[in-house]
Amino acid sequence: MNFRGTSQTMSAGIDLENVCCDFGTFRAVDNANVSIRPGEFFSFLGPSGCGKTTILRMVSGFIEPTQGVIRIGGEDVRGKRPNQRPTALIFQNLALFPLMPIWENITFGLEVRGVDKASRRKRAEELLQLVDLPGAAEKMVSQLSGGQKQRVAIARALAVEPQVMLLDEPLSALDLKLRQHMRAELRAIQQRTGVTFIYITHDQGEALAMSDRVGVMSQGRIQQIADPREIYNNPVNGFVASFVGENNIFKGEVQQAADGMASFSTPHGTFRARLGDLGGRDGKLYVRPEHTVISVAAEAENSVPVTITDVSFEGNFITVHATGDSGIHLTAEIRNDGSATMPDRGTRAYMAFDPARAAILPDANVRG
Amino acid sequence: MQDLLRRYGPGLTLIMGLMVAFWLLMLVIIPNMTLFEQSFRPYLPVREVGGPNDTYSLDNYLKVFDGTIERSFLGFTFQIPVHVLTFWLTIWYSMVVTVICFFMAYPLAYYMAKIVNPRSLPTLILLLFIPLWVSEVLRAFAWWIILAFRGPLNWLLLNLGLIEDPIRWTNMGYTGVVIGLIYTYVLFMLFPIYNAIQSLDTNQIEAAEDLGAPWWKIHWRIVLPHSKPGIAAGSVMVFMLSAGSLLVPSILGSTTSQWFTQTINQWFNDALDWNTASAYAFLLLLLCTLFVSLAMWVFRVKLSDIAK
């Protein structure tokens, strides 16, 4: 787990046990329980205001939880100030010091610990190598591009040899192309250093692409913790299903359930699908557009007669919009393998889906 | 407070708090309270201070009404206490100065904000700032030279053939004082108005032009309302500075122009009666504050708008 010959850089796990955080009467985080493993790349994913940033600030020590315990490396960190915790935070706006040259920025954490100038200078060069920015030591922050600033921020956080890196949407200010480039880079740096990364984002693509595991949040509650595949393929509720991708949604009622499957009666027909953990609540049927197929003839089951209303060519896939005879709006995505044909508008057809690819799920897990 | 502690820790918070306390308590609040208290005490020889004669009274304030002179205005002749008259004339001519400063500053402020080439603006501002850096006493002195009986202004006017005989500028009531005050304080009107107009989106002016508004209507309906906080700030500054000025009236005043601050100065430095001086100073502070509050209420601006 060592990197570039430095002595330690252990990574630590983080445990949140029944953590709550209130701001006045508003509960920003409600009973969060999660165990993040040492060396893991863990993302909190959710819309703005879902409480993910509050979790990050509680771990870094800028906010104290109202209830519950936070452990870093097994040690309870209640009452410890940010500078006493083995964490390093990367701010959304990066918060690079504009009046210091790059190398002083990077080694500021060492400077305040009384490390002498020559060692700091040397360390700055090593870290700049690590983040692939050699020769930038003497530059000022305003001379760097967005992506370069990103790397300096990472280097600055790594300089204090944290056991945990906390990243608060650091890529949100970048252009799309650069953002995709930086994803790979962040992941590479994480693997090179072996430090635990906790990553906050509202961009599902980012979370799924980089993380070992993802925690999806809504309204202060953690909805699901799982690896990206599981999150996307087997969301536990409608919020997770909708937040990490598109869906065709049917409202209706569960009729018969057996062996994890159930039949679901809707105004648009009765369908068979996997039955999620409804917990006694109502459910809806969710199926992804890429699992929805278009055919000229009715399939044996889960088939809806439709009229194609719009077809849009997106490059790597084709999106087909259709309206069912009973009025429901459905979408299907066809992969563009180079020979895919585009159906005409107004064509009569059937949209169908595999029961194993559809799920009956409850709405989000929120306080009622 | 919570935020302060979190950001700077208890030690620095305490130090900063002490500094603010020193400033506001020792340099502002307590001195003014002392002044207020002192103004009710009689002026006594040193050994009688604190003795049986040292009692509170309004005597110092009532001195304002001593010694009346005769004045006529619009055909009416009436008696008016000389200090009341001085006070009234101070307020009146401060208002005159304020109004003239506004009419002088507004066009230039608009010019700076919307007409001048932005590249030459810093140079223009630099030139405008030069007189500000030169001491007020020297500025008043410069006008003392210019307005002298055999001075450059009369020389110029004579040579241009505009006047037959030299004019005694500094012996025409408040003329010299008003000119001096305008020169000294017009920039305090200019910069607040400039700041206000600068924040006006030029598109609004262009939109109004596009809709066919004549230039005066654009100013009346768009630019002036937008620059109201700046105008209020500039007016308050110019008025307070003018009414409180001692230098300009002393240097450029005539035998017939008395400024209220000069009266205070006479009580304090000539008569050595600090108590009456306190009472007069307090009157000045009180009435100026009232006047400014009234003006701010009429124009619906807040104190915090002024400090920009």
Added chain:
Amino acid sequence: MHRFRQNLAHLYMVLFLVFLLAPLVVMSGAAFNDSKLPSIVPWRGFTTTWFSQMVQDQRMMLAFVNTLWVAVAVAVISVVVGTASAILINSISGKVRTVLYGLMISTILIPGVVIGISTMILWTRMGNALGTEFFLFNPGLHLSVLGQVSYIAAMVMLLVLARLQSFDADLEEAALDLGASHTQVMRRILLPHLYPAVGAGAAVAFFQSIENFNVTQFTRGGADTLTVYVFSQVRSGITPTINALAFLLICVTLVLALVYEINRRRRARIQAEREAEARRAEEAMLL
């Protein structure tokens, strides 16, 4: 028509500048006129006697030195107090902030006469009450310093507060997170950001102090500052030595203003170059 109005505006600007600067030219010119009375008409020939007489004028030189001392003291105290106040005001909110801020601002509007008298009365009465002859409690220029600070600190406060608006509080948190103490955050992060405003504040305080008359007039005891001296000379008969002094002061001001302007342009150019470099780096990365 539009063109005509534009030219009218240019003309007005020129007239305004003439109005502002002509008195200074007249005053400077009088410094070189060989006439006992300070004036430029009638012109009696070029001379530099007034400069040599100025240097020999002991009282004026003493007043000049006094002025500098007072101005330096006022600048130092005002900068310290004003900066602390700005930081404090910036991180509190609610009613306390409104009251404190209003109080601070109002000091600018208090007439100098009132400040002068009240400062004088407070400190001399404190001296009497304590029965001490300690210099602090006697009239003198140190009281002028205190009186001037009472409103000049507010000017510094406003300048620093304006600069604080552009400060990103995340920088403080980032520094704390990296292990800095509160003092280190102040010294390394916050104060360096404020230095331009602190410098401007010091300059404003210095010049405000130099030109102060009202407060000084009521607190100075027997000591002279330049404004008080010039004032007494104007009343009691004047020679162009004062013009010589004014000319030198204007020259110093002009030089300082020029240095400031050149420095500002240089900084703007460096900043523009850096931003251009950042843009190039951005583009290079995307290729």
